[in-house]
Amino acid sequence: MNDPHPTELAAGCIAAILPAAGSGQRFGSDRNKLFAMLRGKPIWFHAASRLAARPEVGRMVMSISEQDEADFRGPFAELVTELRIELVRGGDQRSDSVRAGLDAVANDKSIEFIAIHDAARPLVRDADLAAVFTKAAETGAAILAAPVTATLKRKLDDGNASRTVDRSELYSALTPQVFRLDVLRRAYDRDRGRPATDDAQLVERIGHPVALVHGSADNLKITHPEDLRIAEAILAR
Numbered sequence: 438m439n440d441p442h443p444t445e446l447a448a449g450c451i452a453a454i455l456p457a458a459g460s461g462q463r464f465g466s467d468r469n470k471l472f473a474m475l476r477g478k479p480i481w482f483h484a485a486s487r488l489a490a491r492p493e494v495g496r497m498v499m500s501i502s503e504q505d506e507a508d509f510r511g512p513f514a515e516l517v518t519e520l521r522i523e524l525v526r527g528g529d530q531r532s533d534s535v536r537a538g539l540d541a542v543a544n545d546k547s548i549e550f551i552a553i554h555d556a557a558r559p560l561v562r563d564a565d566l567a568a569v570f571t572k573a574a575e576t577g578a579a580i581l582a583a584p585v586t587a588t589l590k591r592k593l594d595d596g597n598a599s600r601t602v603d604r605s606e607l608y609s610a611l612t613p614q615v616f617r618l619d620v621l622r623r624a625y626d627r628d629r630g631r632p633a634t635d636d637a638q639l640v641e642r643i644g645h646p647v648a649l650v651h652g653s654a655d656n657l658k659i660t661h662p663e664d665l666r667i668a669e670a671i672l673a674r
């Protein structure tokens with residue numbers, strides 16, 4: 438049941454970290470996929486502006502690659518300033534990029550929570566942001582997640598056989614993933630570099646439960662070129 442008295446988050450108590458230092462291999466462009474334009478603005482700007490619009494978000498930190506620095510400090514500089522984004526250097530793995538953002542805010546006494554949001558997810562809904570922020574305030578760790586709707590198969594042998602997987606308790610993890618600062622700091626301090634494709638996995642490893650908050654399926658991650666066309670169609674509604 439939804440808590441009739443959700444925990445209120447103080448204005449400015451969240452630092453948003455946007456990992457934007459990936460190589461976009463699956464997108465197949467010679468530039469960062471986050472520079473692709475969506476209704477006149479780059480993908481990263483759509484993602485960042487939705488977080489920046491929330492009153493709970495007091496700091497915006499984006500992890501960028503060395504090769505993209507000239508773009509963010511040149512043609513994109515006005516947009517970066519408009520959203521008061523602090524740029525930090527990302528790393529080889531997504532978690533290295535998140536850690537760089539975490540290090541930038543770790544000693545800021547005004548920050549109680551960290552919201553990590555893929556800069557590749559331009560369509561996150563404001564209502565979903567409010568819901569995952571509220572749940573994180575209640576539990577210390579919460580992520581947006583969408584129930585799996587397709588029938589899932591596990592590949593057997595070389596793919597010439599398969600088995601159906603029970604999907605009844607399965608969700609696709611989305612972002613933002615929101616954690617109390619001390620929880621995420623502890624998870625990253627304990628991280629010994631084992632692969633992790635999201636931050637919730639690191640928090641699970643220190644034994645802290647991570648709550649799932651129903652997220653809209655249109656909070657898609659721009660991964661392949663066709664995802665951009667889907668995003669354009671959604672915004673054109």
Ligand SMILES: Nc1ccn([C@@H]2O[C@H](COP(=O)(O)OP(=O)(O)OP(=O)(O)O)[C@@H](O)[C@H]2O)c(=O)n1
Nearest residue numbers: 456457458459460461462463529530531534557
């Ligand atoms: N070392 C990395 C890898 C990924 N990311 C960011 O994490 C988000 C989700 O990653 P993904 O969609 O996989 O982006 P890429 O890693 O760039 O894509 P690919 O796996 O196709 O190369 C993206 O905003 C990406 O820029 C990052 O900041 N640092």
Ligand SMILES: C[C@](O)(CO)[C@H](O)COP(=O)(O)O
Nearest residue numbers: 531555610611612634635658
């Ligand atoms: C964090 C994430 O978006 C949750 O689904 C996903 O794990 C990112 O994976 P990627 O391979 O870095 O895109």
